[in-house]
Amino acid sequence: MTTITRHMLTIPGTSRKVHYRRCGSGPALLMVHQSPRSSAEYEELMRKWAPHFTCIAPDTPGFGQSDPLEDEPEIGDFAAALGQFCDALGIGRCAAYGFHSGGVILVAAIKQRPELFSCMAIGGYAVWTAEEMTIFGESYLPQWHPSAYGEHLTWLWNRMLEQSWFFPWFDIRDEARLGVAHADPQRVHRAIMEMMDSGNAYRAGYGAVLRAPRDLPGNDAPVPPALITAFEGDPLLPHLGRLGDLPANWSAHPVATPEEHHAQSLAFLQQLGGGAPCPDLAEDSDEGWLALEHGLVHWRGHRGAEALSLHRPAAEMDLSENLAIDVPGHGLSGKADDIGAAIEAAAKALGAQRIDWSTPPDGDPDLLYPDLTTDRFGNYLHRAWSASRAEAMFAPWYAASPDNVIEINAAALEPAAIHRRARARLRAGSEARRYHHLLQEIHGG
Structure with missing residues (x-):
């Protein structure tokens, strides 16, 4: 089995620590996870893509083992933090992959600093309507603090279990049912442990993504090429029709399965993300x-x-x-x-x-x-x-x-x-x- 190594890196000029996973060889590929998860969700995919890329997956601020950002950060702050991580790591211009909110952070980063990326593949990109944002409201991101007798764990278990049953997770209606429902205790447990790591800081990272304006780069924007796909059963599949005009070197289309999404993403990244081998990476x-x-x-x-x-x-x-x-x-x-x-x-x-x-x-x-x-x-x-x-x-x-x-x-x-x-x-x-x-x-x- 391909070994995944783990590292800590303190951003220069700050005390903020970033945890990242690494495996593989070849050009660098930056992989940004969804919220409220961590880089651990990419371990299987990192091993699959390791023969083609040096896969580098950081925990975004406030998730996994990475320190949170201060105050009340917005999506631009998370994009800037990602750029600071790339600078501190020393990887130079590289390819990038993000799923769901990981893609939102990447798009914000590519608008801020397009020179950091050679290309980008995204799995599902959310474009919420005003009505949907009203439904989310405060219900989607409740305060989450430990309680003396562990009552919060009952909520957490059901919250993570049922998020594959309904979207939004609290909308218990037939119209909100998802086609990817499961009751796998191990999958739920992994999400539970990630929430236990983040604590109430999960609201900052997740909230910044939900509030982020969906102003994608314009048709003539000087940005690296990108591919956006979404598979059957993904709640963001209908959002492909909401993307509007895209840059000339961007494309978006549906696929049938997660496997097809991964295959097309990898082919796209290989075609455009090649280059020099990944340099030695900085760590604490x-x-x-x-x-x-x-x-x-x-x-x-x-x-x-x-x-x-x-x-x-x-x-x-x-x-x-x-x-x-x-x-x-x-x-x-x-x-x-x-x-x-x-x-x-x-x-x-x-x-x-x-x-x-x-x-x-x-x-x-x-x-x-x-x-x-x-x-x-x-x-x-x-x-x-x-x-x-x-x-x-x-x-x-x-x-x-x-x-x-x-x-x-x-x-x-x-x-x-x-x-x-x-x-x-x-x-x-x-x-x-x-x-x-x-x-x-x-x-x-």
Whole structure:
């Protein structure tokens, strides 16, 4: 399988971090995801296109692992941020691909700085009517904040499940039904985790796209060529007829399937987006992912520090440490067949003199880490939340009795704090139990 690497890049002159994925070889291809998703949605497509391009997919501001923009950004701010990323990355003029709102950001960017792009392929381009925008209103982007008892997760599960059933997602009428309905728990879970990463910042990025004026470049605009296609079942298919006059080197037409959309997009990009191989790409020196034979390991801090700090099971790295990793299977690290060997390899690669192994918590591992397998009704989300709330009251958390109370720390019971712990549990899943057993062996337990 083609390896996708992950990187962090701080935009010069700012403290804003951008996370991006990369794979493949050949000319650079910039891939901009839709909202409220992240670059993770392109992993399968990146592997397919890797033989033809060096695929580079950033998380747009406020999504995935990228920092949000300040204040109340509009589409021009997201376009400018994309241009800043390209400049900082050092890729020069390149081809670009965007799906839905990713295409809206690209069109805004190509109008601002056409010299950055050689060509552009877009999957579906929204042109909302005034009536549709009125229907969207505030209902489409409600405030989304963690609540003390996890009620927000019930809404989130159904919101992400039903967005393939109706469009807009809240318009529960036969006339609003979509032809791409599914009930795949894994697909819903991926969208859930991306929303848990973004939090309420999702409203800024998504809202900027929805409010963006649909003033496409005029017929004589000096812009690079573009192809816009939409497939059967895509709610934006009817929007192809709303595009109006396009630049002479742009074209738009329907296709039958997502596969046909991808095939035509790739052929278009290959025809016009060729060029020099992708140069070496810039990335931060104090955070990244180690591409080890055991998998990708997320790290942060100072290489060569005396100690590599490890977090406890079902948690994530402590950002206050001089050098830390997300243990394989936890946080932003991939899984590893041998967790211990992966940790040792990471310590060696980072130049740490020793490993500060965490101490496993007291309790039965089978009870400390409940089954968080994704299910059709989203019950696993509430198991993660309940455990993360109870662990601020009892030790072990599942032993809710007078003999197991711990001193209350009000900060640990803030919904945002529970949210972070629940997200860490969900990311770790059953890997937390494996890591716990490793720590028991190391400590002679």
